Amino acid sequence: MHSYDHMAAGSLKIGNIFGINVELHWSFILLLLFTLILQLYLGFAIIVLLFVCVFVHELAHSVTSLRNGIKVKEIVLLPIGGISNIDAVKMKPDVEFNVAIAGPITSLFIGGLFGMLSAVSPIGIITFIFQWMFILNIFLGIFNILPAFPMDGGRVLRGYLERKHNEFDATMLTVRISTYIIALFLIGSFIYIITTNVSLVYKETYALIYLFIAFWLYGGAQAEKQTAILRKDTAGLNVSRAISKGFIIVKPNTTVKKLYSLFKETNEHIILTKINGGYGLVDLFRRRTDSAKTAIDLAIPIIKIPSQTNVVDAVSKINDSGIALVVQNDKPIGIITPQRLQALISLHIMNKIRETKSRQYGF
Numbered sequence: 296m297h298s299y300d301h302m303a304a305g306s307l308k309i310g311n312i313f314g315i316n317v318e319l320h321w322s323f324i325l326l327l328l329f330t331l332i333l334q335l336y337l338g339f340a341i342i343v344l345l346f347v348c349v350f351v352h353e354l355a356h357s358v359t360s361l362r363n364g365i366k367v368k369e370i371v372l373l374p375i376g377g378i379s380n381i382d383a384v385k386m387k388p389d390v391e392f393n394v395a396i397a398g399p400i401t402s403l404f405i406g407g408l409f410g411m412l413s414a415v416s417p418i419g420i421i422t423f424i425f426q427w428m429f430i431l432n433i434f435l436g437i438f439n440i441l442p443a444f445p446m447d448g449g450r451v452l453r454g455y456l457e458r459k460h461n462e463f464d465a466t467m468l469t470v471r472i473s474t475y476i477i478a479l480f481l482i483g484s485f486i487y488i489i490t491t492n493v494s495l496v497y498k499e500t501y502a503l504i505y506l507f508i509a510f511w512l513y514g515g516a517q518a519e520k521q522t523a524i525l526r527k528d529t530a531g532l533n534v535s536r537a538i539s540k541g542f543i544i545v546k547p548n549t550t551v552k553k554l555y556s557l558f559k560e561t562n563e564h565i566i567l568t569k570i571n572g573g574y575g576l577v578d579l580f581r582r583r584t585d586s587a588k589t590a591i592d593l594a595i596p597i598i599k600i601p602s603q604t605n606v607v608d609a610v611s612k613i614n615d616s617g618i619a620l621v622v623q624n625d626k627p628i629g630i631i632t633p634q635r636l637q638a639l640i641s642l643h644i645m646n647k648i649r650e651t652k653s654r655q656y657g658f
Contacts, residue, residue, distance in 0.1 A: 316370070317370045318372065320373045322373055341427050345431055348431070349372050350370070351401060351405060353370045357370060358397075367379055368380040381394070388453075389454065391450055396440075399435075399436045399437075399439045403432070406432030409425050410425075442476060443476040443512055444470060444515045463526070466523035470519060473513075474513075480509055525640070529644075533603045535628070536639055537636050538602075538631055539631070539635065542565040542630050544569075545557065547569055547570065548589050551579075551587055551590075551592075554577060566590070567620065570591055570594045574620050575594030597618055599619070613632070613636075617633070
């Protein structure tokens with residue numbers, strides 16, 4: 296799976312590849328601990344291999360994104376497929392199609408490799424592991440290719456539909472199809488539960504798992520719907536409407552003593568300086584160390600956002616950093632925060648509602 300928002304709180308960072316943070320979700324960690332506590336060492340080996348396969352699945356999304364010039368914030372690994380948090384930019388339909396399809400195809404390919412290995416390997420524990428990895432990777436590929444949000448298949452479908460429809464209509468149609476898929480999933484799950492010959496405890500467990508998956512799918516579909524509606528309602532509303540001029544830019548070699556003097560003189564608490572070809576936020580209070588002598592020693596890199604960026608896309612871009620520099624022709628023109636953007640969005644929506652009511656009731 297890939298996502299435009301951070302969806303996996305409670306994750307542990309385990310590494311970095313191609314400049315992308317790789318995190319392990321708590322559910323994966325819980326599975327590993329559970330198998331070790333019960334001394335299910337074979338299960339532990341299968342879960343570790345599954346972890347590697349899920350990582351390769353998500354890496355396929357990320358590499359495809361990077362090759363198309365789209366930044367990837369992080370990869371969060373879950374047992375059911377993981378999440379690639381991709382920079383919230385509007386992808387071209389063919390790019391979104393390629394990024395979304397890369398993961399499931401990779402999983403199906405890996406599943407095929409394990410299937411061939413299980414066919415030629417001698418009967419034993421290794422073959423048993425190969426067979427399980429074949430089943431899990433095929434399931435991972437098929438599950439993620441379901442034409443429903445927030446699965447990869449939902450984005451594949453939207454990317455295909457955008458060839459004939461605009462983004463909003465393609466999203467709404469995909470959300471409608473997602474609802475049908477969820478309904479069919481629930482009906483199929485119900486039939487399976489009442490017809491399978493297992494104890495009541497197992498049936499209740501299956502029911503809870505299937506309900507969790509259905510609610511998760513429904514929540515993802517509704518999130519895509521709300522984002523699409525918000526993007527439509529804020530069309531033409533860009534970040535230049537929400538900028539603040541309340542900042543100063545200093546040279547990288549400005550001394551800490553001079554920085555404090557500027558803070559007192561200007562009363563501006565946002566100080567920027569050039570760093571690594573971009574700009575950084577000079578943190579005078581939380582990051583000061585005895586070794587810090589100049590502005591660049593205290594600078595934290597911040598992202599740059601073009602002034603014509605849609606406000607909804609900008610919110611998700613700066614959620615983690617808390618602040619961004621707005622540029623026009625690569626020159627700083629102001630700063631924005633999520634709070635200012637959300638306030639602008641709220642006022643814009645309220646104004647549209649007021650105008651609609653005025654037209655309806657003639658006042």
